[in-house]
Structure formats: C-alpha cells, structure tokens
Amino acid sequence: IGPLAMVAQQAGYTVSGSDKQDSQYIDYLKKHGVTNIHIGQSSEALAKVHDTTPIDWYVYSSAVEKENADAPELVFVRNQDIKHSKRDELLNQIIQDKKLQMIAIAGTHGKTTTTALTVWLLSQLKTPLSYILPAKTSFAEMGHFDPASKLFIYECDEFDRNFLAYQPHLSLITGVSWDHHEIFPTREDYQEAFKEFISQSDRTILWQEDYDYLGMTSTSKLDVLESDHPTVEEVTLAGRYTRLDAWLVIQGVHELTKTPLKELVKIASDFPGLQRRMEQIVSNLYSDYAHTPEKIRGCMSVATEMASDKKQNVVVVYEPLTNRRQHYMADDYGDCFAGASKVYWIPSYLAREDPKQRIIPPSELITHLSDPSIAVAMERDGELKKTIQEHLDKGDMVVGMAGGGGDSLDEWLRKEFS
Known part of the structure; x- marks a missing residue:
C-alpha cells in the first residue's frame, strides 16, 4: 500500500x-x-x-x-x-482518471519477479510507464506514475480475491497451484477465481500446464505457451523458473511493442534481479522469499545452478510462512529441496492464524519430505547462527528461505550477518 x-x-x-x-x-x-x-x-x-x-x-x-x-x-x-x-x-480510480491500461501479473508463484521483469524490459525500451513494484530493485522505484504513460504494470494478488477487482488490458499468468486456503477453502474455489480473473482480461498469456489445470477453453483472448520452447533456454538468467518467467514477459512485451523476440531475450538476460530473490546478504549467504513448495523449487533451481559453477554445497535454512498453510500443503513438500545437502527447518512464521489449528512443529513437517534425512529441526537462535557460520567458513552456499516480514528469518539473517 x-x-x-x-x-x-x-x-x-x-x-x-x-x-x-x-x-x-x-x-x-x-x-x-x-x-x-x-x-x-x-x-x-x-x-x-x-x-x-x-x-x-x-x-x-x-x-x-x-x-x-x-x-x-x-x-x-x-x-x-x-x-x-x-x-x-483507489487504484482503479487512478487508472480510470489517467486513462491507463493495466498490464496485470497474476499467479501463485513468480509474480514479483515477473512484474519486475516487465518493468525492466519496458523501461529498457524507453516506454513511458507507471507501475507498482512490491519489492525493491536497483533499477526502479517501488511506485511510479509517469504522466506520459499509457500502461500501468501491476502485480495482481489473489489473496482476499483482490485481483477480481480489475479488468486488465493484458494479463500474464505465471503459474497456478492452490494457495491461500483460508480464502479459497477448496482447490476448485481457487481455480474458479483464476478463471474469472482471466475472463475479465482483454488478453491473457499463460502456460499450457495452467491452461490444462484450470480446464480452460480455447478462445482468441488466450495465448498458450509451451514451457519446453527451445528459446526459453536462450535467456541466460540463472534458474529454470526465472527463465520461464522471463519468457512469459518477453511474449507479453512483444505483443505490446512488437519488439523482435531476439532483442527482448538479450534485454531480459541482463535483468539485475530484486530484493529477497536470491539476494546476497554477505559472501555465500543469500535470502529468498520462497515459502511454498513451488517457490522453493524455483529458488533451488537458481541456487543449484549458481553453486554448480563454484562446486559448492547448497545449505537451506527454511522458515515456513504461516502455520495455517502447513495444514494444507505439508504433503506437497516431497522433493522440493532436491539439490540441498542440508536443510535446517525452523518454526513457522505466524500471521493471521486460525486459533483452532494446532501448531505443526518442524520435526513433523520434515517427515513429509521425500528424504527426511537431509533436514534437521532447529530454533532461530545462537546455535543456528553458529551452524550457519560453520557452513560459510567451509565455503558452502547458505540460502535462507522465508516469506515473513518484520522479525522474520530474513530480517534476522540481515541483523546477525550483515
């Protein structure tokens, strides 16, 4: 806000x-x-x-x-x-008053990176632009209005059904998997909300997997992308999921500006990243916003590629975001930490919890991993700090994964190690 x-x-x-x-x-x-x-x-x-x-x-x-x-x-x-x-x-009022067209980025995961990539590409093309960015970057402010702009770039969050308030000119769907269970009690509720959002958009670009997951019907308003398109790998950003985010944006910007795809691939490959997306705090210590199995897989794809170049082990410190989420997605963790040599699992970050739900401890959540032996339950304390330092001293890559805000693992890592 x-x-x-x-x-x-x-x-x-x-x-x-x-x-x-x-x-x-x-x-x-x-x-x-x-x-x-x-x-x-x-x-x-x-x-x-x-x-x-x-x-x-x-x-x-x-x-x-x-x-x-x-x-x-x-x-x-x-x-x-x-x-x-x-x-x-209010945002709808501003868009109406200023005669702007909304470019919406929606989806369960990858929204913030994709929104930042959209602002990056259009800015590099010198397109007058207004936008809201939900994370800090080195190349743009978090909120900006340009009187000369015709486009407004916005991350449309599904939480509280907020995204259903908008009628975008173009929507980019990053990926869909059931989340925000307190708002959407069933998987079908979640899917129907996304289908309604897509129906409100003039045009939508989405992946074939999400087209199938949502049970969409082909129309001229939809552009369906294949995730195995060979050009995806021409984007040189680290992480398979980041490259997919970039390819989605490239398609959207190409539709808006008619800029050749090869030129957009080159610009996207220079994307400098954003805060809390594999953001380096000190040498070999990173912070990432990953807090669902899908987001964790995305983060691991970036981390393992970066670590491979230096022949490092990847060590994860994980703080789940909210206890209520864990009641719904514990079985989805599976192999999401594949590639990590060790996972230190700390108690969930609590926010807007249901007092009727018991708090699930890390030791129990760990049992839902395909290989529980890689994970250890710990507290966020002096012992954890000592453990992290030992890994850093050995040259390991340590990645803190946390979605919380104030007093989260992210804030703690910055305080203890910066």
Whole structure:
C-alpha cells in the first residue's frame, strides 16, 4: 500500500497515512515525498489530520480489517462518513482518471519477479510507464506514475480475491497451484477465481500446464505457451523458473511493442534481479522469499545452478510462512529441496492464524519430505547462527528461505550477518 501512496501523490492526490510501527519502508516513503505519516494508529491521530486537511478517502490494507474489524481508524472514518475502501478501488480510480491500461501479473508463484521483469524490459525500451513494484530493485522505484504513460504494470494478488477487482488490458499468468486456503477453502474455489480473473482480461498469456489445470477453453483472448520452447533456454538468467518467467514477459512485451523476440531475450538476460530473490546478504549467504513448495523449487533451481559453477554445497535454512498453510500443503513438500545437502527447518512464521489449528512443529513437517534425512529441526537462535557460520567458513552456499516480514528469518539473517 506504500507504493500506491507514492503513485497517488505523483498522480496529483494529497496523501497522508499511518502505520503501527516505524520501519525502513516508512523512511523510503518519506524520502520519496510522502512525508505526512503518523506512527501509531488511533482515532485521535486521524482526527487531527482530518481537522487540518479533510480526508476524502481512507484506504486501508486487507490486514487491517482482518486483524480488527473495529480498528480505531476504521471506526473513526465510519463515524465521520468518510469514503473508505481497500487499495483496489483507489487504484482503479487512478487508472480510470489517467486513462491507463493495466498490464496485470497474476499467479501463485513468480509474480514479483515477473512484474519486475516487465518493468525492466519496458523501461529498457524507453516506454513511458507507471507501475507498482512490491519489492525493491536497483533499477526502479517501488511506485511510479509517469504522466506520459499509457500502461500501468501491476502485480495482481489473489489473496482476499483482490485481483477480481480489475479488468486488465493484458494479463500474464505465471503459474497456478492452490494457495491461500483460508480464502479459497477448496482447490476448485481457487481455480474458479483464476478463471474469472482471466475472463475479465482483454488478453491473457499463460502456460499450457495452467491452461490444462484450470480446464480452460480455447478462445482468441488466450495465448498458450509451451514451457519446453527451445528459446526459453536462450535467456541466460540463472534458474529454470526465472527463465520461464522471463519468457512469459518477453511474449507479453512483444505483443505490446512488437519488439523482435531476439532483442527482448538479450534485454531480459541482463535483468539485475530484486530484493529477497536470491539476494546476497554477505559472501555465500543469500535470502529468498520462497515459502511454498513451488517457490522453493524455483529458488533451488537458481541456487543449484549458481553453486554448480563454484562446486559448492547448497545449505537451506527454511522458515515456513504461516502455520495455517502447513495444514494444507505439508504433503506437497516431497522433493522440493532436491539439490540441498542440508536443510535446517525452523518454526513457522505466524500471521493471521486460525486459533483452532494446532501448531505443526518442524520435526513433523520434515517427515513429509521425500528424504527426511537431509533436514534437521532447529530454533532461530545462537546455535543456528553458529551452524550457519560453520557452513560459510567451509565455503558452502547458505540460502535462507522465508516469506515473513518484520522479525522474520530474513530480517534476522540481515541483523546477525550483515
């Protein structure tokens, strides 16, 4: 929602906001012109803002309502009869007001990398562009509005069915496998949501595997790609799944700009990457956002290729994202860590949990691996730090995989090793 604040301000809106706690993202927003930010969320603080500059529209993240439907700020705007909504309604308003066409990236995994690749390719082609990026990169801000742009690049997340609020000009589907089980109780619910999203898009590019998984029917609105197309391997990025993401983007950008495929392959191969996607923290220590079996396989494909070049062992420290997910996907872990010499499995990062569900310990989750002998249950403590350091001293590649935010494994690794 922070990048949306940047886009709104650059598009001409007057923006203020709040967060429960200070963070590097608050500093980032302030450095980029969104300075009226209050730390702490109370009706009194919001009332002071409203008295100074009357609020026309209060936009809140999905987490606010889920954590507390009667959060003080929500109660205040209801009582004051102030328009309030989640981010999708404001973004749709900006797109409508500025006459933009949305290029949407949707899917269970690979969305953020694919969104960043789309911004990268179009930027390198000097295409005027507006976008929201959900991760930091070296080549683009997290939110940007260009008055000359006709396109808006956006990662359309299926969580809370948010992506169904949009009618994209072009949608790129990165891959589909059942997730967000608290929102989609059955696999069929999840599939139907994606089919509805695709039906709302003017054009969609997706993989044959997902076309089959969703039970789609061929129409002129669909472009179905084969994952074994030989040109995929002409992209020189590390990791099979990253190359597939790049090929998907290449097809989309080719459709938008008619730039020759060979030129786009060359540009895509120079993609510099993004934060928390095999991001190096110190020598041989990496952090990745992988937190589902599919994402883990994608990360392992990158890690094993990189390690092979240096003849290194790959060691994984894994922190699952949410306990509730584990109740649904434990059986899917299987061989997802194939290529790792060791996996240190720590307790799940807890967020928006169902209090009725028991907490599944790492030792039990490990039994769902095809080869449980490669994994050890550990805690995030001094002993883990010592173990990681021993592997680094031996020259091993250590990859921390975690999807959480504040106080996650990612944050801990940066604090302990940077």
